[in-house]
Amino acid sequence: MTDDKGQIKDVVTLIVPSHPKYLYVVRSAIYPLVIEAGFTKKDARRIVLAVDEACSNIIKYAYEGDYTRTYSLDITVETGRLAVELKDSGKKPDLSKISPRKLDEVRPGGLGTHFIAAVFDRVEYDTSRGAGTVLTLVKEKR
Amino acid sequence: MTDDKGQIKDVVTLIVPSHPKYLYVVRSAIYPLVIEAGFTKKDARRIVLAVDEACSNIIKYAYEGDYTRTYSLDITVETGRLAVELKDSGKKPDLSKISPRKLDEVRPGGLGTHFIAAVFDRVEYDTSRGAGTVLTLVKEKR
Amino acid sequence: MKVEITTEKITAGFLLRLKGDVDMNSSSDVRTAMAEIFKQGQSGMKALLIDLSQVRYMDSSGIATLVEGMQNCMKTGARLRLCELSPPVRDVFELARLASVFEIFPTITDASSGL
Amino acid sequence: MKVEITTEKITAGFLLRLKGDVDMNSSSDVRTAMAEIFKQGQSGMKALLIDLSQVRYMDSSGIATLVEGMQNCMKTGARLRLCELSPPVRDVFELARLASVFEIFPTITDASSGL
Ligand SMILES: Nc1ncnc2c1ncn2[C@@H]1O[C@H](COP(=O)(O)OP(=O)(O)O)[C@@H](O)[C@H]1O
Ligand SMILES: Nc1ncnc2c1ncn2[C@@H]1O[C@H](COP(=O)(O)OP(=O)(O)O)[C@@H](O)[C@H]1O
Numbered sequence: 117m118t119d120d121k122g123q124i125k126d127v128v129t130l131i132v133p134s135h136p137k138y139l140y141v142v143r144s145a146i147y148p149l150v151i152e153a154g155f156t157k158k159d160a161r162r163i164v165l166a167v168d169e170a171c172s173n174i175i176k177y178a179y180e181g182d183y184t185r186t187y188s189l190d191i192t193v194e195t196g197r198l199a200v201e202l203k204d205s206g207k208k209p210d211l212s213k214i215s216p217r218k219l220d221e222v223r224p225g226g227l228g229t230h231f232i233a234a235v236f237d238r239v240e241y242d243t244s245r246g247a248g249t250v251l252t253l254v255k256e257k258r
Numbered sequence: 259m260t261d262d263k264g265q266i267k268d269v270v271t272l273i274v275p276s277h278p279k280y281l282y283v284v285r286s287a288i289y290p291l292v293i294e295a296g297f298t299k300k301d302a303r304r305i306v307l308a309v310d311e312a313c314s315n316i317i318k319y320a321y322e323g324d325y326t327r328t329y330s331l332d333i334t335v336e337t338g339r340l341a342v343e344l345k346d347s348g349k350k351p352d353l354s355k356i357s358p359r360k361l362d363e364v365r366p367g368g369l370g371t372h373f374i375a376a377v378f379d380r381v382e383y384d385t386s387r388g389a390g391t392v393l394t395l396v397k398e399k400r
Numbered sequence: 401m402k403v404e405i406t407t408e409k410i411t412a413g414f415l416l417r418l419k420g421d422v423d424m425n426s427s428s429d430v431r432t433a434m435a436e437i438f439k440q441g442q443s444g445m446k447a448l449l450i451d452l453s454q455v456r457y458m459d460s461s462g463i464a465t466l467v468e469g470m471q472n473c474m475k476t477g478a479r480l481r482l483c484e485l486s487p488p489v490r491d492v493f494e495l496a497r498l499a500s501v502f503e504i505f506p507t508i509t510d511a512s513s514g515l
Numbered sequence: 516m517k518v519e520i521t522t523e524k525i526t527a528g529f530l531l532r533l534k535g536d537v538d539m540n541s542s543s544d545v546r547t548a549m550a551e552i553f554k555q556g557q558s559g560m561k562a563l564l565i566d567l568s569q570v571r572y573m574d575s576s577g578i579a580t581l582v583e584g585m586q587n588c589m590k591t592g593a594r595l596r597l598c599e600l601s602p603p604v605r606d607v608f609e610l611a612r613l614a615s616v617f618e619i620f621p622t623i624t625d626a627s628s629g630l
Binding site (some may be wrong): 135136137139140143158161162165168169172175176227228230231234235 | 611
């Protein structure tokens with residue numbers, strides 16, 4: 117598909133079970149899409165990491181470890197831009213808790229949201245649409 | 259999810275644009291699922307090939323080379339069994355033409371359906387459900 | 401995933417090296433590279449060698465392209481020789497039962513001799 | 516994608532080799548392997564070396580597991596030394612700004628000396 121500027125704008129949708137073993141499938145599918153959008157391999161690795169952390173958080177917090185649910189990713193590929201919309205139907209987050217932690221404290225935990233914030237330009241949790249949450253992640257190539 | 263025998267039965271859904279550049283994304287996503295279902299690497303490579311051929315045929319024949327459409331894959335993973343349902347909304351096939359060709363003739367073409375038939379145990383084109391076709395592919399581990 | 405193609409002039413004719421995935425998205429690039437070789441090679445070309453060691457994936461469109469290449473070689477009296485088939489390539493060849501149709505060599509050196 | 520874990524007894528203590536992806540699905544296996552080492556090692560262990568050269572992917576759960584390992588080492592007076600970080604591991608460490616927190620060595624030989 118092309119947008120009004122005649123550029124490609126394709127959407128790939130992935131719906132996966134909330135078992136952590138499918139995180140690998142998500143990573144495998146996303147990586148070539150990030151490359152297709154024109155990012156470098158190093159950028160692609162980081163974007164894959166941040167998306168993986170967002171999926172892990174859905175499993176851990178929205179579904180509270182219930183591995184029998186599903187969530188979806190809509191990945192929009194444009195030249196120099198990648199957008200990922202993650203939708204779950206689980207517990208809505210307490211947005212005040214999702215601020216990334218300060219890194220000066222050495223403890224396990226709090227890193228996931230830090231990675232997401234460090235990698236993506238836009239990170240937006242929308243809890244207003246009925247059940248569950250829509251997390252929008254956008255990265256522009258610089 | 260578990261079926262009545264208490265075994266895993268998970269479904270991953272992938273919706274992709276009909277541009278051939280996304281075949282690589284389909285392959286990348288399917289491979290780990292086939293491994294998860296318990297197939298060997300060699301079997302997995304062949305299953306990925308056959309699914310790729312089925313997707314290529316949707317692009318070439320159902321969509322007649324229109325790269326702006328979408329099609330979907332529902333991949334059901336069980337221990338020792340993989341099922342893929344491919345859905346398109348394009349031209350329905352002439353089922354009499356889809357019989358795999360005899361291999362004694364050296365010519366380019368006709369190989370795709372041969373690969374699909376050689377790899378999968380069950381190959382079923384359903385053209386009865388409204389627009390488009392549902393192709394069901396099933397492979398059991400032996 | 402594009403295929404990387406390099407063309408090299410060798411004593412016997414040409415050596416084509418393919419790297420990556422040869423599928424419906426990229427096989428037309430291979431076809432274009434071969435057409436270029438046939439144009440350059442004209443009648444003087446003894447053989448076209450294709451190095452398949454770096455091919456991670458090949459589907460029926462890739463095989464169709466190789467069959468076409470062989471047919472074009474035959475027309476000009478040249479040989480098409482495939483070298484160093486990677487495991488995934490060997491796999492599709494086996495599945496297509498085409499191994500006996502092509503001249504296949506373990507190494508480029510082997511494929512270059514006796515021409 | 517599971518992580519493959521091998522544990523080896525060495526002069527200074529233990530060497531843990533990880534291969535594959537360390538993510539939410541597999542980091543608990545790493546945690547279990549480390550717990551086993553701490554049980555075996557007791558107070559006699561000088562160091563736990565972790566070979567990360569074959570790690571293709573690591574996420575925050577993998578890092579959390581390493582931080583826990585370091586804290587457990589500290590309790591028993593042992594050192595945690597990470598060796599041969601693969602590029603993806605180096606990447607997450609950079610992003611987590613944790614490189615200065617761990618003792619990191621280019622090779623296992625380097626990590627084994629001075630203990
Ligand atoms: N999708 C989510 N739904 C609900 N809460 C979330 C979600 N993602 C993150 N959180 C909250 O943000 C906190 C920080 O998450 P994170 O940085 O990933 O670190 P960790 O998971 O190690 O605590 C979590 O403890 C949780 O309270
Ligand atoms: N999804 C499909 N929709 C319509 N026709 C199809 C489809 N798949 C295959 N066909 C028909 O079957 C024939 C054989 O296909 P195939 O074995 O893939 O070889 P090739 O594409 O090289 O002709 C095609 O020429 C086409 O007529």
